[in-house]
Amino acid sequence: MGNFFDSKYFIIKLKIVKKLFFLIVISAILLSFPSKSTKAEHQNGYKLRTVVIDPGHGGRDPGAIGVGGIKEKDVALAVALKLGSYINQYLPDVKVLYTRETDKFVALHERANIANKANADLFISIHANATNSRSANGTETFVLGLHRSAQNLEVAKRENSVILLEDNYVERYDGFDPTSPEGHIIFSLFQDAYLEQSIHFASKVEDQFENRALRRSRGVKQAGFLVLYQTTMPSVLVELGFLTNPAEARYLGSEEGQSFLASALFRAFREYKEEIEARGSHRYLADRSVPIPEDIIQNEVTQEDNPSSALAFKVQIYATQNMSDKDNAKFQNLQKFHVERAGDFYRFVVGPFNQREEASTHHKELINNGFGDAFLVPYYNGERISWQEAAKYE
Ligand SMILES: [Zn+2]
Incomplete structure (x- = not known):
């Protein structure tokens, strides 16, 4: 390859410089008459579609x-x-x-x-x-x-x-x-x-x-x-x-x-x-x-x-050692139903609810719908806690 001062390459470079100059002049003319609605599209083609x-x-x-x-x-x-x-x-x-x-x-x-x-x-x-x-x-x-x-x-x-x-x-x-x-x-x-x-x-x-x-x-x-x-x-x-x-x-x-x-x-x-x-x-x-x-x-x-918003409530409706109990028809259409593992047991719970009143409403509904043993449980950052602890955050 030749360097910049070889005559052959020098002529090519000169042509490129001329071409660039021409392009700059043309661009300057085009840009001085921007059409507002089509400018973005012409410049780069990007449209939020x-x-x-x-x-x-x-x-x-x-x-x-x-x-x-x-x-x-x-x-x-x-x-x-x-x-x-x-x-x-x-x-x-x-x-x-x-x-x-x-x-x-x-x-x-x-x-x-x-x-x-x-x-x-x-x-x-x-x-x-x-x-x-x-x-x-x-x-x-x-x-x-x-x-x-x-x-x-x-x-x-x-x-x-x-x-x-x-x-x-x-x-x-x-x-x-x-x-x-x-x-x-x-x-x-x-x-x-x-x-x-x-x-x-x-x-x-x-x-x-x-x-x-x-x-x-x-x-x-x-x-x-x-x-x-x-x-x-x-x-x-x-x-x-x-x-x-x-x-x-x-x-x-x-x-x-x-x-x-x-x-x-x-x-x-x-x-x-x-x-x-x-x-x-x-x-x-x-x-x-x-x-x-x-x-x-x-x-x-x-x-x-509101630093206490990590506090939440769930309603526990059932506990068992047998995970397959969850397939029972009575658990099928419950909103926010899920299973938590606790040692050898599975807790079937409904929630979480950020508001205690909301959780209480669900608690009462669940009792009325055949889950007579349902009870309310507080959680903090996803961990089950005691009511004494919950009182500190409420
Ligand atoms: Zn949402």
């Missing part, structure tokens, strides 16, 4: 049950359908897909599957919060990652526990146990290739909730949500507010509240779409390590207003 909206829970899984019996599944569906209709109306070039459009049960892996198969550009999971404190309030938007507080772990545990209602969840989710804190940690340590984009959208959502819908924003947070882990695109899980707070439950159940929240989500979506298309792509290399903005971490620490 498909969004999957995922209303949490549904069918036999009501999600959290709040003040006055309001159900998370109904609030999530109402807000999801409104958001989808706004996108269809104002951004007709975007394809809107739902994981459910009616009150039906959809397994978590199926929700992620719908988004993955559609090659969606964004996944928005919509939920409402619950805790054992009536004063807790505000919105929070989660991205996948390791929780930095017991409170965030509790939200993930509650949302992930819906897989207990699915058949064969142990096989389906590679042995993941939603009742153990360790399980939630393991998969949240995986590198999320879309973390930066997810945080970008999540921040817009919380900003709109605060400034447009005038809600109290608890900020962008991280925790190990199974449904986010299984999606292969930027994804967030939105908690619209606390159904266990009387005022917020009223707002979440109202037509007006649902419209405000959906329109805040729509504005966040529109802004995100515009920015991402101008930037070029939401695709990031999987091995790129994304620093987490410092303010997210601070938010989580300062907004910790």
